[in-house]
Amino acid sequence: MQYWNSDDFKKISAINSKNRMSSNNGEGPSLHTGGSVAFAEYRRRHKELTGKELRNDELFLMTHKTKNEKKWICGTSERMWGQFIPITFQINQFIKERGVPSHQEVSKSIFSPHFPETVN
Incomplete structure (x- = not known):
């Protein structure tokens, strides 16, 4: 119990809380x-x-x-769903037109407009 009340723990806890909140545009984790x-x-x-x-x-x-x-x-989940549906539709269209794509094809043609950081 003494550890949880220590200044070291409180400092680390504050840093970790700040880091969690910095994801998802400041809304914290989904x-x-x-x-x-x-x-x-x-x-x-x-x-x-x-x-x-x-x-x-x-x-x-x-x-x-x-x-x-x-x-x-939460609002983050609702927004993620709003992005998920069009991407799912695009993947299904891609498969229908060209067959099952490779991971690289999916990243370049489908995800990159929505999530540019995922494309290598």
Whole structure:
């Protein structure tokens, strides 16, 4: 308990808090409703219950909206969803027209307009 009240710990804690808030345009980390359950575990449980693979969009909605009211857990999640849908549509169109793309093709033609920092 003494460590948690020490000046060293408080200094490190303040720095870490500031660093977390600097991501996502100052809004801090994206929240989710999954608690300590890993997303891979959500996928495993879903497949065990339904016999079907959980799609990325289904997993995102399941872990970023409230369970009963189906409201977004935070503004960052809602904005991410707004970017996710057009990208998913573009990927599906790309596959339909040209077949399954390589990682580099996806990065250059689909993600780069939205996330230029992801393209090497």
